[in-house]
Amino acid sequence: MASPGVSRVPVDQITVSRRPSASIAVVGNPNSGKSTLFNRLTGLRQRTANYPGATVEKHVGTANLGKVVLELIDLPGTFSLSAHSMEERIAVDVVLGRMPGTNPPAGILAVVDMTNLYQGLFLVQQLMELELPMVVALTMSDAASASGLRVDIDSLQARLGGAVVCPVVATTGQGMNALREALAALPESPMPDLPVFWPELNEAAEKLAGESKVAMRRIEIERELIDGSDEKLAEIRRELFGDEPPLAKEARYRYRWVREVLRGAQQKAPLPSTWGAHVIAWLNRPVPGTIGLLLVMATVFQAVFAWATPVMDMIDAGTATLGFLIASQLPEGAITSLLSDGIVAGVGSVIIFLPQIMILFLFIILLEDSGYLARAAYLMDRVMRSVGLSGQSIIPMISSFACAVPGIMATRVIPNRRDRIATMLAAPFMTCSARLPVYALLIAAFVPAESIGWLNLQGLVLLGLYVLGIVAGVLTALLLKVTALRGPKPPFVLMLPEFRKPNLRTVLLQLWGRVRVFLRRAGTVIFTVAVIVWALAYYPRSDTVASELAGERALAEATLTGDALGETLQRLEHQAAADQLAQSWLGRAGHVVEPVFKPLGWDWKISAAVIAGFPAREVVIAVLGTVYAVGDEADEATLAQRLKLATWPDGTAVFTLPMVFGLLIFYACCLQCAATLAVIQRETNSWRWPVFAWFYMSTIGYVGALLVYQLGSG
């Protein structure tokens, strides 16, 4: 029903400059350097969305190749078109053009690690059956030639039916010009000639395609024959595969072809030993490998505590001085209190942990990029098997030391749903970077900085808390695997990537990404919470308290002189500030919940801070910072000093050692993180698991803190 007067132009005649003309799928094995290459080609012209119904990020970028602009889709790494995990399934669906909301690819950029042509060409051969134009990028060609590997590109190109093959080094950009040219010509290129490697399969597929009423491409029929279970095809399957599993037969046929190609195209010289090979040879022995793993983890935690201290002390002193300057230079009143007690004390007490968080993230990124995490999974498989999981669950858990959110997302490589959920519920127990501030503050304030031998007592307590998190997480997984998530023992099959020197650019980019998230949170969520908490702690102002103070001050000034007067005045002001706080909204709310937390030895201030920390645990520090600043006249004191001086009305200290340890255990266990709950909800696609995780972890935290306090206080 076209309205008259509107002339219609066919869609394909509209040309908008800089609009991608075709979309190209970037496909390759995991660790083939695919994403680095994708970043090289698209630069910053990238956007990230989610695939419908899945939390897997869809990375789409625009490659500007002179006259041609192409849309590149960076797909999750896969070894085969027989999907094994959720991410692989998405890669396969996009490649086959059956992912809703994603353009069917007009061509394929196959990414193959030149040092691992064997598995790379297996996937390339499967991709060739898409009957789409294809360019093959051979990445890490520098590493290949360094190891003495020579590849005859012309011969390889001929064997791949004329698909253009470009050796590149994605990290340095070497060979990129040739690749760009090949890509620019890709949409117009002919599809490569298909190699004949399994004539029976091709014939069967063609016969079926002729019979079928709906138009199906050959590759779709072939995949259905191999991966599907449609009963109607049972007869043909029996003819094709005999008694053998189709996957096994496919693998045999394809790898026979791959070996033939490699015989013609690859001349391998003996491997000269590189530092990576030496490291592997050493780490390959079970005992040095295990000791190495423990040393690596110990170094990470030691660095987090020791290296960051000087910078943290500077930030701490800076925050305290700034608060003092504001308080002393500006007239006393609400605005001054908001600035010094609310914003500076609240946000400052969180910002101080930036150095620690940066160090932690740096280490996790380095471990990941160097290929060490996969090795940790391999080393720990035996241990994880005893709790009903496989070594693959280790990678999400180690990532969770930085943050549980990427950790939970890293569970996607685990094929079985039950094992995945068990890992997801174990991951939030790992000590994340947001728990670190609370630990660091309480340990620095209440654990003596003494050494037992060469062991630092504070570091030891911190290590203990990390161990507590690991043990609680692993036991949780075990508990789930013998009850709600009972199932067969998960298998363990993992490709172990070579050790690689991490690329500085990539590492810094990732680190900056994490730091930006942290700073944005400090600037928005934590800032807001600090201001709200300040308002709740400051208002309403009680006239009674103010007039009582004025009365007593006049009395003191009339009767006392000198030092005694100064001391009394200070005591009076302190008392008045505490009284104001106690009758503020926050004080009243805190008193309401105090009975719940009283058995843990917490006063109303800590109770209020803990409750405020449920959306994001690092907020607790901001709340403590604000609450203790509002209720305290000593402006230049750090938060740790203020905590040490906190007393019950009867004058006894609030922060006793059993209470502090209980608080630490509460933090180690409690799931105070809305982002984690949200990601569990998204990844499991149900509310059941996040709700369960929240109640389960909160209960453990409360009971743990209760036991430690009650037993410790005798």
Add this chain to the structure above:
Amino acid sequence: MRMVIICDQRIALGFRRLYAMTLTSLQRGQKGVIRAIDTTDPTVQRLMVLGLVEGAEVEYSSAAIGGDPLEFRLFGSAISLRKEHARHFTVSPLPDGG
């Protein structure tokens, strides 16, 4: 061998498992060529998709804590699998340096 061939395939595989070398019997640093595979286990099929097929040359390079899983080198990459699955791959060892 003729006897074995006319037998049911599973009996043949059982025979091989008893008397032939599998991936688990290689020594550290020793190379072998995969000769036969018991393909019933889905994990074994997955390993085949990753390249552990008849004719592939593998080298046993290490074992993890507790002697399991095992790591093998396969055409320049490294793959790890458990003993229970490695047992399904019959190999003929290559002489040293072969």
